[in-house]
Amino acid sequence: MDSSQRTRQRAYGEDHRLTAVDHLGVWLSSRQIRRFAGDVAGRRVADVGCGYRAEFSRTLLPRVARLTLIDVSLAPDLIAHPGVTAVEGHLPDALSALGDRSQDVIICNSVLEHLWEPERTLEELLRVLVPGGALLLNVPSWRGKWFLELSAFRLGLSPAAEMNDHKTYYDPRDLWPLLIRAGFEPRHVRCFRHKLGLNTFAACRRAPEPGP
DSSP states (O other): OOGGGGOOOSOTTSSSOOOHHHHHHHHHHHHHHHHHHOOOTTOEEEEETOOSSOHHHHTTTTTOSEEEEEESOOOHHHHHOTTEEEEESOTTGGGGGSOTTOEEEEEEESOGGGOSOHHHHHHHHHHHEEEEEEEEEEEEOHHHHHHHHIIIIISOOSOHHHHHTOOOOOOHHHHHHHHHHHTOOGGGEEEEEETTTTEEEEEEEOOOOOOO
16 A cells, blocks of 8 residues: 555544543643744744644634644634635645745644655745744654553553554654754754653744845
């Protein structure tokens, strides 16, 4: 079976309500995202792989200038919302709908591990960031693989289909060089473990334009 045959057709949360474990994971990730995003008031924010209901990004809607949501499918109320640009499609191709240097902040939470072309996706994310803009990226680590599979396959506390869709896991030593190959500069990349080492987080910025 080739990669095109194994591409997912349903967004996260489309077929199930989030469990307590899911909600805890989202909350812990959102703390880091808020920490590094800072005040998003009046900024253009994209949530790439936001999930069917985009539960975290809904909390940003009252403050952002524009919210762009990307996933294979999105809830109808999000598509109809006047403050949302909704893009349904698969990564990285769906990112072609976004213009160069069009986003101030990009969120990519628990997405990269599902992708066949993570490096090309990161290249596209860099393309759509404004100079000085931030990419906030969260992925499960190799230690997290054990916990996630225990929760999904043994305890039934997480959706097994999500774990079966994982292509790889990322420690900082895996994620950092991927970001550099995609075009981010080392001095603008901060990459570290969090959630008791179960996840890896990266806060990256596109290099600002050189001064006059």
